[in-house]
Amino acid sequence: MATFLFNDIIFGPVKSRRLGVSLGVNLLPEDYKYCTYNCLYCECGWTLDSKTKVKLHTSKDIQQALEQQLIQMKAKGKAPDNITFAGNGEPTLHPDFASIIDDTIALRNHYFPKALISVLSNATQIHKPKIIAALNKVDQNILKLDSAIDDTYSLINQPKTSMTVSTLVQRLKVFKDNLSIQTLFIRGNYQGKHFDNTTEEEVSKWLNLIKEINPKNVMIYPIARDTPLADLEKIESSTLQAIGKRVKDAGIKVYIYD
Numbered sequence: 001m002a003t004f005l006f007n008d009i010i011f012g013p014v015k016s017r018r019l020g021v022s023l024g025v026n027l028l029p030e031d032y033k034y035c036t037y038n039c040l041y042c043e044c045g046w047t048l049d050s051k052t053k054v055k056l057h058t059s060k061d062i063q064q065a066l067e068q069q070l071i072q073m074k075a076k077g078k079a080p081d082n083i084t085f086a087g088n089g090e091p092t093l094h095p096d097f098a099s100i101i102d103d104t105i106a107l108r109n110h111y112f113p114k115a116l117i118s119v120l121s122n123a124t125q126i127h128k129p130k131i132i133a134a135l136n137k138v139d140q141n142i143l144k145l146d147s148a149i150d151d152t153y154s155l156i157n158q159p160k161t162s163m164t165v166s167t168l169v170q171r172l173k174v175f176k177d178n179l180s181i182q183t184l185f186i187r188g189n190y191q192g193k194h195f196d197n198t199t200e201e202e203v204s205k206w207l208n209l210i211k212e213i214n215p216k217n218v219m220i221y222p223i224a225r226d227t228p229l230a231d232l233e234k235i236e237s238s239t240l241q242a243i244g245k246r247v248k249d250a251g252i253k254v255y256i257y258d
């Protein structure tokens with residue numbers, strides 16, 4: 001199916017379901033996705049072979065591109081609600097991620113002090129102290145957890161290194177409550193295996209982990225765009241609403257983007 005890549009460092013501003021007027025920052029290459037996961041639903045397509053030589057923009061290029069865009073928005077009187085790190089893969093893989101966040105905070109404070117800085121991350125780099133420190137500085141530290149069950153997690157997210165849900169959860173807890181959890185609910189078939197992270201077993205185990213992690217809030221959503229795998233089913237609104245109600249009943253704020 002027709003997935004897409006962001007073709008520049010800065011994209012938008014776009015109107016986002018989750019983030020309002022969002023100015024996107026892509027720290028990854030423009031011609032392929034660079035990620036530690038290979039999610040079956042990734043709107044950027046499949047992750048390439050890890051042997052591909054990765055060429056990234058320097059932190060200076062990124063700072064200049066962002067500043068230029070902020071100056072233009074200021075001149076037009078258009079304020080972003082969010083400066084959002086997302087793009088063609090996992091933003092925390094950029095070796096200068098921490099200093100890029102510092103630069104972005106300085107630019108935000110200068111041009112649009114009310115704008116939030118958000119990072120959408122798959123949480124695979126949060127064992128690194130520099131990444132933890134950087135994510136603790138942003139306004140919205142949004143980290144992925146798609147299943148509490150290892151087999152489902154491995155199938156949906158296809159991590160490139162061996163990782164278990166339990167390790168991931170221990171790492172997520174380091175942020176205390178300074179994080180949001182994002183979960184994409186989905187069902188489908190891949191390589192002869194069926195998966196569905198909306199079953200009772202999946203949702204109850206996932207909810208137990210959410211309570212343990214104790215995030216500021218939880219964002220749940222279905223697929224919204226084209227995906228690399230065709231055999232995927234968009235989860236119906238009623239199911240997402242029912243899952244969201246269980247999160248709310250547990251005393252945790254939830255946003256449902258159905």
Ligand code: SF4
Nearest residue numbers: 035037039042089122
């Ligand atoms: S973590 Fe994000 S960028 Fe990476 S494969 Fe999954 S959806 Fe795509």
